[in-house]
Amino acid sequence: MSQSYYITTPIYYVNDKPHIGHAYTTLACDVLARFKRLDGFDVTFLTGTDEHGQKVEKAAEAAGVSPQQFTDQVSQNFRDLTNKMNFSNDDFIRTTEARHKAACQEIWRILQERGHISLGKYEGWYSVRDETFFTETELVEGKAPTGAPVEWVEEPSYFFNLSQWQDQLLAFYADNPDFVGPESRFNEVKSFVKSGLRDLSVSRASFKWGVPVPGDDDHVMYVWLDALTNYVTATGWPVDGAAGDGERHRRIWPADLHMVGKDILRFHAVYWPAFLMAAGLPLPKRVFAHGWWTNEGQKISKSLGNVIDPNLLADTYGLDATRYFMLREVPFGNDGDFSVQAMIQRMNGDLANDLGNLSQRVLSMIYKNCDAVMPALPTPMDAQDLALLSSVDGLLGTVRQQIDRQAFHEALRDIWSVISQANRYVDAVAPWALRKTDPVRMGEVLAVLGETIRQVAILLQPVMPMSASKILDQLGIDTNARDFSTLAGAVRLPAGQAIEKPEPVFPRYVAED
Numbered sequence: 001m002s003q004s005y006y007i008t009t010p011i012y013y014v015n016d017k018p019h020i021g022h023a024y025t026t027l028a029c030d031v032l033a034r035f036k037r038l039d040g041f042d043v044t045f046l047t048g049t050d051e052h053g054q055k056v057e058k059a060a061e062a063a064g065v066s067p068q069q070f071t072d073q074v075s076q077n078f079r080d081l082t083n084k085m086n087f088s089n090d091d092f093i094r095t096t097e098a099r100h101k102a103a104c105q106e107i108w109r110i111l112q113e114r115g116h117i118s119l120g121k122y123e124g125w126y127s128v129r130d131e132t133f134f135t136e137t138e139l140v141e142g143k144a145p146t147g148a149p150v151e152w153v154e155e156p157s158y159f160f161n162l163s164q165w166q167d168q169l170l171a172f173y174a175d176n177p178d179f180v181g182p183e184s185r186f187n188e189v190k191s192f193v194k195s196g197l198r199d200l201s202v203s204r205a206s207f208k209w210g211v212p213v214p215g216d217d218d219h220v221m222y223v224w225l226d227a228l229t230n231y232v233t234a235t236g237w238p239v240d241g242a243a244g245d246g247e248r249h250r251r252i253w254p255a256d257l258h259m260v261g262k263d264i265l266r267f268h269a270v271y272w273p274a275f276l277m278a279a280g281l282p283l284p285k286r287v288f289a290h291g292w293w294t295n296e297g298q299k300i301s302k303s304l305g306n307v308i309d310p311n312l313l314a315d316t317y318g319l320d321a322t323r324y325f326m327l328r329e330v331p332f333g334n335d336g337d338f339s340v341q342a343m344i345q346r347m348n349g350d351l352a353n354d355l356g357n358l359s360q361r362v363l364s365m366i367y368k369n370c371d372a373v374m375p376a377l378p379t380p381m382d383a384q385d386l387a388l389l390s391s392v393d394g395l396l397g398t399v400r401q402q403i404d405r406q407a408f409h410e411a412l413r414d415i416w417s418v419i420s421q422a423n424r425y426v427d428a429v430a431p432w433a434l435r436k437t438d439p440v441r442m443g444e445v446l447a448v449l450g451e452t453i454r455q456v457a458i459l460l461q462p463v464m465p466m467s468a469s470k471i472l473d474q475l476g477i478d479t480n481a482r483d484f485s486t487l488a489g490a491v492r493l494p495a496g497q498a499i500e501k502p503e504p505v506f507p508r509y510v511a512e513d
């Protein structure tokens, strides 16, 4: 059986419609999931919605419907987005499902049985928008560090003994130097833990919209303990529960990667490992924190009215161009800015000119000058042919390492440098000039280019699934000869088959005004 790869997105709060930030996190996971599938892994890709807590309860109240009705509606928007963006998730979890409630109550029981949870009283600040507790000293000008308003909370609460886990967390970080990426963020996590941890309030008693604490109906579980548990729920845990699946749980847990935004790294890299250690469950292998998007240089916020709707991006620029832009424009892990100008430059430069023209030129020449039949590669090849093919054969190894570090921008950059090399090769060997003087050599040159385009398109499938398949269709590549075992020289472009009249895959974008 092939090796398991389990990747998760954060589960999204259903207080609001999906925006570019949500689409970005899930897109990154989708690309990883597709990449790993093509590379022979048995992939489980999970996303979903975080439906409990005070924030959602308040949003439902404001909308004048019950929390359940409200979450049913808004959760659907997130499901619709997965279709619209062509996300290939294998499961979609909602925290209001029975399987999840069972997992939450089980993890609670284990933590309590092992003596890690005890009843006390919480007195302090709470930010509903962040669903986070803050001390007086953490506040900035009377607000949460995120700028969200806080309210004073005084209520009975269960506490998790987080303060006891400092040494074990630090030892775990030391033993697992790749646990958090990027490295700079890992350093922040370590300093936070080194500075000392306080016990964490893990229940709320002043509202009802949550998973009831086992044995104490006055409390619901803190929404973050509830939410984080989704990652194990979906593996079929608890294995002897109604939705249990011991085989699946053992096969896919621990997760290979939790992808998160930088704002929620602490929950995933500190609290979650502490909960898991305390419950005696294995820890995830890696957490990656990506940056935030701004819109034309401005922070995105509802009050500024500049929230970017991913549906609109896909409608305006095309889905694959949007997917490409988001991962190429910004070094993954850094903050990035969306601007119309940058979007159009990527579309017209990288996509329409560099890749689109290359493939359109080569395929049209084959169609017109080789009787629409794919020509064969030269034997032997000359130095220029070999140089190009050795670059494209080398891509898989390089790109695989980059993708394993979540360096999407580097992978795309290196693929594009081979595309540029192919464009220089076309200019240097000038196949159009060979048409009269040496038609055999012309065919060989077009085949070298066809082979280059084949490998590039196969490698681009995770990022631009539809456009890459169009190119592969045009090259006549069988749908079951498109995985990564066909790269790096393992097989070559099949010759002799008829090709259809090629159609451009990447249209130029012309602004309306």
Ligand code: MSP
Pocket: 009, 010, 011, 012, 013, 020, 021, 022, 024, 025, 050, 227, 228, 229, 260, 261, 262, 263, 264, 291, 292, 293, 294, 300
């Ligand atoms: N429900 C919690 C996660 C629980 S996971 C066990 C949550 N939800 S969220 O809907 O508020 O945010 C989900 C993700 O969207 C976060 O990782 C966050 O970083 C990301 N983004 C929200 N706004 C963003 C941008 N402007 N840019 C990029 N990503 C941002 O937190």
